[in-house]
Amino acid sequence: MRKQHYGVPLERSDCLELKRHRNSCKPENFVKWLNGFGSGKRLAVDLFSGAGGLSLGLERAKWTVAAAVDFDERALQTHAANFPGMSLKMDLGNPDERDRLVKLLEPAKIDLVAGGPPCQPFSRAGRSKIRSLVEHHGRDPHDRRKELWSAYLDVVKRLRPRAVLMENVPDMGLGDDFFVVRTIEEQLEDLGYATQVRLVDAWRYGVPQHRKRLILLARNDVERFEWRQELEHENRTTLQDAIGDLPALPVVATERVGQRVLPYTSPSKPSKFAQDMRKWARKDRVWDHMTRRVRKDDWEIFSSMDSKTLYSEIAPDLQRYKADHFTDKYKKLDWSDLSRSITAHIAKDGYWYIHPDQPRTLTVREAARVQTFPDRFRFAGTRSDAFRQIGNAVPPLLGEAAAEALLPVSDEQLPEGGLKPRWRTVRMDLTAWAEGQRESEHWYQLPGEQMSGLQAAVVAILSGTKMQPTQLAGMVTIVRGRTSLSKTALTALAAAAPTEAARKRVDRLAPLVGKSAVWGDEEKVREQLELKPAEARLYQLLVGEDLLWVGQGALRVAARLHGSDSDRTNRLSDGRVDLVNLVGAGEEAPLRMAALRLIGSNVCRAKEPLCYECPLSKYCVARDNVSSDLFTDAMSGTHDRNTVPAQAREAGRTAGRR
Template structure:
């Protein structure tokens, strides 16, 4: 155990916090020996002729860059707007490290021009994404359609900037990483747009919600990974790590501390014992590090009351378990304000929040929060990797980073073929979605018109069908036919409709229409959101209502749609992970933009009438030839000797 460190820190305030607030020294890092500038980039390219070059956009400190580098690429350029992160990248990687605001079109033009002399094999990045809320999508669409707004004039949507650069550089492979909420919060609208654009450009794509711990990262952390390549259709991920490394494997070899409350903890440089019996992960983290030295093993001082509290906590102690005198925050609002990590478990997700408050990350044995080096280890940054700026700058960069070992696994799935015989990519899913839309158009002209967005499907018809969702098909068909052509519901029509209700349940559901009868203009499609509120539509009913009006890029997750998507994907997402993997599987079929609602309706019809739980009719299903789990024992995909997609329309 080491005595408390002597790192240079400046007291900036004391106040009522209980411990002096100290700002650490600012670490200034040297440039990488193979660093270059825009002016010398041509010479740098000449020195690296024949190597697989990668560009990392929105790179942060470079967790993804490191993973890509470990997977066999040479980093030609990293771009970010965070000054400290760019300094970190410039020290740890070769090539260009550029501080640019990619939201600006002129800046992207300049970057594309700089890269024009390079043969870029891979473009990677994690653009900060602002998922569309459903209300936000409707507002944007309305502004575009009715007020002449440029749909690309959305500065905060940096994924558009990312796609713009990919479109113009046209690398062989693409890797995009983000938090799962990017997809889950907006029904994968952004991801579906990206997939659709890339596939129409000739790329095969794959979306995966990956658990970092499956690939050697000792923490609970899920990331959304979008992969694309234009040489083959196959993505070969490396095997998952088994057993998964624990927090003990990651940090137990680092020096411990003897310290008291309010004392400084750790230092920029400490002695490291190289004679230990190290875990496989710790050995990897020490690779390339300065022998006998560990850097940046330091963290904040601890208040006296927290020092005592931390000593009494275990990894299972909840914040609400603490005595009221030990809590500075309401236990009902901050249920996990303090979290002591367990050596035998995975760490909780390291986030940028650690830069402001480390109490989510209390050391398993000592009464303190994790150090910079420990947080870096949990993210799988090796000890040789340093972070520019103050201690808080380092914590922020680490928390925002992609775990390098997860980045390595994702990049490995994009490795080029060793053979010169590259088969190329068949635009299979583009064709599948086009045929699915054609099948839907043909069917909506028949007796099941009420199941699809169509010229005849107005707010009246959509509201009635949504209210009766889940009723018998025969009853739904007869009532939909009864209201066909109605532009609004008058009191007389309302009474006639109630008389058509086949069951007490249907009568009760249709009774909600009375709330909209006397509201002027409510049956205008532009007031669909207000109408849905008036009718008190449940979330599932509102999803059907919106889908039938063709007004939104949403996904309707129910037994029918999930069953079809899971069978086509050959997964169990209709039974497990419905909200996550189920959305991924369904989004592949639905696609994006103009015909998304039409295809979604088609999937729902297929699930209700053809791809049923029992006795499915695969022979008439338009998806049978791409289904990985045909239900009638016949693999229709084999009917095409050359492997091309068969049409069953």
């Protein structure tokens, strides 16, 4: 132990060694295990398992984890101590290791494959590269340790379980317009799976912290994903519910805080959550209720704070960091609220997790409770190892809720010929409609052979002006069939502009007059025309780039089809998720995205939607609010458009209020 400028003695805690679970097994004994402990059980595999948060969720939902795979030695020791089955150290980025895993699992009937592949590469992956990785099962040696989501997908494809569960941070989707998620969904649908993607607030399933996760589910038996009812705010599990029963610790600056083993006395009225966490734990003791020593100045800071105190409000003589750069460096938790999301950073310092009453940071056991690990669950290694494993884990209660949505359904049979997932059918109809619109007066709103970079730039630059669709169509028609801009065409565009604002926008095209080579370089076009962010996104969409257009109209279509309010509440998160099912992946994804934008602008209007003209009306959840005869006629194509509007307007007013 040594004391440095940190202000407290620096020490490593003892290293906890754990015995293997009595029903664990090694690869050489796996067949025997299958015929013994594993016989008759619903088996699962947990890839990138870490310490086993998701494994525990699966176990709570009545699966038995036959194999867990990770590359972290300490996490695997933890897993082997707490679960039956195999805990395997493998680098799944290595194709040879995946071959070995699939071979090892051949004797087993795996019902579910779960996992949370590391998310760091998602936002950086090139889109053409992604397609290549998927097609070749990630067997590119240059990427084998990066694109681990493709390794996960490769194992799923080869094991062909009944159900699939993938969990990750929302950035996995939000960072790249859900491109990887949509690609994975498409590949699973090609294999006959129905899929569902959700952004889930963990607290709604009993986890006492702010934590949003992305969940992808798939199953090939029925198209049904029934989640349990979410908790309302007033019924959430608070920090008091989560850790209020754990013993208070004496805290003296620079002295050791807590111990590996401490006595435990149950309160007279423990919370329901605490009772759940104490199941099968020793009644008279609590383990791993320990944390870092406290600096003298931190002891003063922690003692003077409440849950609303900002770092900038701490006494200046006690501040060690620049208050303008570290506005949330310290966070004292509130007994009556949720905790901050527990992350792996807690292994480095606990300043985001200051105890509500005591001048210290959360202990290992308290952090485990907030992640919903029960008190019987031990973590191998040092105190820092435990914090890291806890922070990296999936909260078991969240894993349980997601897994329950994949339980076998006894009252439904697999349809003859296999599943035909609803959203795949919707996308097929949307694609067919969009291809037809390419030949209509709306051609300039859709990517395709007829849409060059020049036409896309004209539409993008004029998109923010108050022009009638017919006026915009007339202007784009001036350059239809052209791949570069001449001075004559620019003059004609300016003459056709109906307003001064439109003429000024046309003038922005002038720098590219006569520069035919530039029009073939999309990035140079965006730079030289100085397209604003919204203009650039529209330009990219119209030239066929795969992205999610989060304009209000497209979001409204997606929300109505799903029966949600994501177009009015969480546009950039849940709104995008609703778009995912409609856009899908593949070469036609940009066409479908542009078609949704077109439908949102011309048909699925906020007020008085023209449902009888919508190609997706028969799939719309909001149709319950619209006259049924309009849907019947729309599906049969028997409506006379000249006789509908009055009736449609009244029905549309109802739909527009949802």
